[in-house]
Amino acid sequence: MPTRSLNSSPESVPADVFAPSREASKEITVRFSNAGGEEKAPEKVNIREVARQAGVSVATVSMVLNASPRISRSTHIKVQRMIDKMGYRPNRLAQSLSGRYTQVVAVMLPPLRHAFADAYFGEILSGIADRAGKLGHKLLIEQAKPQFVKEGKHLELYERRFVDGVLCLGFNEKHSFLSDFAARRYPMILVDNRFGDNLLDYVHCDYRLGAQQAMNCLLQLGHRNIGMVYAAPESPTARDVVETYTARLVEAGISPSEKWLVDGCFTDEGGAEAARVLLTRDPEISALLCGNDKMALGAIRYLTTHGHRVPDDVSVVGFDDIQHLAYANPSLTTVHLPLYELGVLACEKLVERIRGKVEHVAEVLPTHLVLRESTGMMRTLRS
Amino acid sequence: MPTRSLNSSPESVPADVFAPSREASKEITVRFSNAGGEEKAPEKVNIREVARQAGVSVATVSMVLNASPRISRSTHIKVQRMIDKMGYRPNRLAQSLSGRYTQVVAVMLPPLRHAFADAYFGEILSGIADRAGKLGHKLLIEQAKPQFVKEGKHLELYERRFVDGVLCLGFNEKHSFLSDFAARRYPMILVDNRFGDNLLDYVHCDYRLGAQQAMNCLLQLGHRNIGMVYAAPESPTARDVVETYTARLVEAGISPSEKWLVDGCFTDEGGAEAARVLLTRDPEISALLCGNDKMALGAIRYLTTHGHRVPDDVSVVGFDDIQHLAYANPSLTTVHLPLYELGVLACEKLVERIRGKVEHVAEVLPTHLVLRESTGMMRTLRS
DNA sequence: CGACATTGGTAAACTGTTTTAACAACGGCT
């Protein structure tokens, strides 16, 4: 139950009472770094002040900050010492305003209610954050709510100089607004998907390879009636999985059937429902390939609570390898997607783009299968 | 107008033909918004340009942007029309540099490898993001790696004007650097914890209430030998749980025992190990209270794979109510923490703080128990 | 010894906004 004061004062909070004049302390000559006993907020010191105290020009201080080779060793030391003494930190708003870069990149997430609570996104984000930090970039996160896009806020991100570039997670071809970035030459990289037209830069996991690995596993275990719980047919990478699934069946001499395919909407409820539908349509099904771990979990949940043992009666394979599901019961055999590494790569490529590299980005990272308990040999084949 | 020609000093004439000087296109009078067929990046237009085209001063345009009442209706319309026509978007670096606020808040996460992939943080983040969006603030995320803190980067966040304030998730009293913020009067709010000295602003869930609810449940089901898998004893809220657990036992006439307490480190492995230790120390234990869902899951995992049925032999209660664990098997009875709402509240309070409100922030949100399958009546009491 | 480079540093222009003090034009009042 939403408690007190939560939804009070929606949009506006009272403006501040005391308006601190900009005049402030222009005349102060001696600075107190941490003279007094307890730490205090350092009085705001700017580059001009540092220059004055060090007896050099503003330009010189700037050049020291940026390690320009035009500054002599002695001057550098003198100025640096003053910088440290005064506890001076350059204002990055001024730096970015004057310079070319903001040193910030945005991460756009889809408008799902629990986008941040999602292990899939989290893993990618983790990689992005680590890389961004190493490259000296900050991270801005944004959810692409319909309203947000309608008002063109996604472009404002760049045009108003919030960020230098954008990483987009969890989108697909239906989200046509993403083309806006490319149309305007704003650096943007699609993460773990691609657009059919291939005009947008992207990095994604090798879903074909992953599907292949999963199908090989199931086929080798003797399964022939294999159902598939897919999702998001508007997503090229999701289609990769379905196509590979079908192709592998054909290669194995099995004729794929429409009735083996059900959409599970990427949710656990969807996975459960899909399992129900599949097993009802064809009770002979002995294995399920699921488009992500959540659906796989839902499917297992349905199966075990409706008289089908996993893996004894039905084997289940997922996709993602999200954390702490190794601890599900039974633990899940799944295709491991290198999501962390994908995040690292995406960030890396984006920064290259920002710095002026022009090549089209189109990278694909390999997957591998993690064998756990939810898969087993086809019943009839066991001795 | 002292525009160009300022720096066309006496002699230099053709010098800057090839140099892409900052002068750029001062003379362009007609703007192409989206005349041509395909969309193009709008040529960068600034407030001066708009003012010129609209035939007013820069100050007037600024006041139109900020809806100042001092601008007449007719002027407002005239200028607004030009703004739209030229596709002008104010540069927020300049705005923030000039003004008092950056309109950005930071979210600091602990340096865990998978901090972003964590459902607990994700849920809070979700609330923060929604609220921040509505309040017109952007979100910067940062991981407080040891290196980061050692270099004082957490203070730079504020001092270099990256953000107006900071929200800290997942920290405890051991993280003393958080006091730096308060010492310097930088707006900061501790989320879902508090410091013992109560000097720092905080919002957190009512862990005492939660523990009470969980214990009531277990006691009512007839359990008397109740083990506890705790974690992070340096965290006041985590201590709340242990203390309440102990107090409730005493109230129920049961003398708490040291051997019923094991640290599970907030991880699933830790939970599994803790369950093993507890059941070994005292096989009579018929219920486990776990400090979070992850540990509860680990415990269940251990129990079910070692001959203990859940809930038939041992009941398990968790803390958090993280998503899609309703689909664990058996599904988990747990204390629901209003994490989303907590995020909303934290963001709200932080922005109030930023805007000048000075009251100490200390809010506590109520929890409730979610009954699912992992708890059952004490064996010996069942008919 | 004078012409010419090189080195190290500086003044001033530039980034794009907000805000303040001043002011012109106008109406109402004595």
Add this chain to the structure above:
DNA sequence: AGCCGTTGTTAAAACAGTTTACCAATGTCG
């Protein structure tokens, strides 16, 4: 007619950096 008070607008001064064109003092060479 002279004075005062609004109203609406503006010029200019902040905000805090980077960059560029230029300059003075050396060093090198013929």
